[in-house]
Amino acid sequence: MREINSIHKHLPALVAAVFGVALTILLFPLNFFRRDRKQNLPDSRFDERDTLFARIARVDGTPQYEEYYSRNKHLKSDDDRSRSKPRLCSEGTKHYHPTYSPQTRKYFEEIEEIEADRIVVKGLKKKLEDSKNPDAALKEIIISLGAVSVGYTKLDREYIYKYKGRRDFHYGEPNNLDHPSAIIFLTEMDFDRMQRSPDAEATLETSLQYHRAAIIAITITETLKSLGYQAESNFDAHYDLILPPLAVNAGLGELGRNNILIADRYGSRVRIGAISTNFPLKYDSPIYLGAADFCEICKKCADNCPPKALSTGERENILGVQKWGTRVEQCYGYWRSIGTDCGVCMACCPFSHKNNLFHNIVRKVIPLNPWVRHAALWFDDQIYGRNWKGLS
Numbered sequence: 001m002r003e004i005n006s007i008h009k010h011l012p013a014l015v016a017a018v019f020g021v022a023l024t025i026l027l028f029p030l031n032f033f034r035r036d037r038k039q040n041l042p043d044s045r046f047d048e049r050d051t052l053f054a055r056i057a058r059v060d061g062t063p064q065y066e067e068y069y070s071r072n073k074h075l076k077s078d079d080d081r082s083r084s085k086p087r088l089c090s091e092g093t094k095h096y097h098p099t100y101s102p103q104t105r106k107y108f109e110e111i112e113e114i115e116a117d118r119i120v121v122k123g124l125k126k127k128l129e130d131s132k133n134p135d136a137a138l139k140e141i142i143i144s145l146g147a148v149s150v151g152y153t154k155l156d157r158e159y160i161y162k163y164k165g166r167r168d169f170h171y172g173e174p175n176n177l178d179h180p181s182a183i184i185f186l187t188e189m190d191f192d193r194m195q196r197s198p199d200a201e202a203t204l205e206t207s208l209q210y211h212r213a214a215i216i217a218i219t220i221t222e223t224l225k226s227l228g229y230q231a232e233s234n235f236d237a238h239y240d241l242i243l244p245p246l247a248v249n250a251g252l253g254e255l256g257r258n259n260i261l262i263a264d265r266y267g268s269r270v271r272i273g274a275i276s277t278n279f280p281l282k283y284d285s286p287i288y289l290g291a292a293d294f295c296e297i298c299k300k301c302a303d304n305c306p307p308k309a310l311s312t313g314e315r316e317n318i319l320g321v322q323k324w325g326t327r328v329e330q331c332y333g334y335w336r337s338i339g340t341d342c343g344v345c346m347a348c349c350p351f352s353h354k355n356n357l358f359h360n361i362v363r364k365v366i367p368l369n370p371w372v373r374h375a376a377l378w379f380d381d382q383i384y385g386r387n388w389k390g391l392s
């Protein structure tokens with residue numbers, strides 16, 4: 001009897017101890033002992049002419065078309081097939097929407113017309129001239145223009161396209177950009193609109209954020225030029241740079257299985273904009289979110305990608321870099337068959353959940369160890385489901 005009383009007396013302490021030990025094991029910060037997994041640089045520079053959008057931009061009968069497919073015969077039939085399908089946002093495509101699709105087109109067309117506002121540039125120039133810490137002031141300015149994150153990084157030449165190729169007039173020109181640094185920033189894609197992926201509303205959000213990112217990049221470029229520095233903008237269809245790896249180096253996130261950036265607090269639900277420059281900048285360092293480690297067990301993007309364009313397997317060596325690849329023809333071919341830019345792999349990623357207190361606590365513990373990642377994935381599957389439904 002005395003023994004039972006004694007157990008009863010000590011039961012709360014015992015339960016607390018067991019719970020404490022379990023919690024310590026679950027939250028043990030194994031990442032503390034993690035050796036830095038530094039990314040290799042790609043072993044060659046990428047030719048912009050080989051990017052999918054540049055390939056699709058070629059027009060049958062032009063010298064550029066003939067030149068490209070004489071060197072890349074194996075790509076011709078796939079590309080011709082994609083080109084023969086209706087254009088994105090066209091009437092008659094599966095996900096055409098009478099309001100969103102024309103609006104999306106209009107936003108994309110307007111991006112080509114964007115010019116920096118001279119009065120805004122004058123004000124920003126003064127702000128940077130008056131600042132004791134222009135490097136930090138520039139970050140504040142970029143956030144005030146609508147970005148959610150900004151980072152600075154050295155501009156490795158491996159991330160500058162070797163040749164230009166998106167438009168016929170510069171097709172095949174060597175890209176001689178030699179700026180030492182890059183300013184990389186992110187704009188957030190609206191959570192609710194992205195939940196509609198692959199519907200037209202998600203593509204509208206793509207166009208809106210491309211628009212916003214272009215205004216920011218062009219405004220900052222003009223401001224830096226007005227201070228006497230060199231600068232070039234990178235935004236939709238106007239790229240010198242491969243952006244996701246630069247965003248990783250600028251400390252904005254990690255590369256995921258979905259082959260795009262998983263950013264801190266926003267997951268993949270971001271657009272990336274950039275300015276290359278010789279403006280003096282203090283570089284940021286890459287961060288560890290546990291995201292790529294989580295990708296090893298998650299695979300949600302690959303399982304839910306409608307044309308199965310993402311890998312469910314191990315990372316591969318792609319041009320000297322260990323990463324998961326994308327079957328780009330499958331991805332883009334699917335876009336042309338439905339008339340939108342899909343976006344399921346951005347929207348369904350558990351890291352893309354809303355930026356709120358609950359999800360941010362989970363984001364904080366995910367880097368700790370593999371047990372937390374398994375638990376987080378199990379809860380994610382229970383709460384949000386494994387199969388992408390979106391809101392459509």
Ligand code: B12
Pocket residue numbers: 039040041042046050051052053206235236239241242243244245248255258259260261262267268269270271272273310318321323325326328329331332341342343344345346
């Ligand atoms: C061409 C292109 C496409 C093509 C081809 C993609 C491809 N993998 O090549 C298609 C049409 C398929 C496509 C699809 C999409 N795209 Co896209 N695309 C681009 C574009 C214009 C060029 C990319 C490129 O040069 N690819 C050729 C080579 C480099 O590709 P790769 O070897 O597969 O390398 C990829 C990654 O591994 C990474 N990378 C390359 N080298 C290295 C090295 C290291 C060390 C690391 C860590 C990473 C890394 O960057 C490449 C990104 O595509 C970029 C803008 C830009 N300038 O970066 C946007 C861009 C990558 N796309 C973007 C997005 C969001 C998408 C989509 C989700 C569509 C959508 N709804 O917006 C899908 C996702 C497809 C996927 N899961 O891969 C965003 C990514 C934002 C983010 N969160 O990271 C970008 C940055 C546009 C932007 N300004 O925001 N895209």
Ligand code: SF4
Pocket residue numbers: 256257258259262291294295296298299300301302348349350351
């Ligand atoms: S959905 Fe899962 S596997 Fe895909 S990028 Fe996000 S975390 Fe990684």
Ligand code: SF4
Pocket residue numbers: 304305306307308309310326330331332334335341342343344345346
């Ligand atoms: S955009 Fe859609 S089709 Fe392309 S990789 Fe992502 S989920 Fe797959």
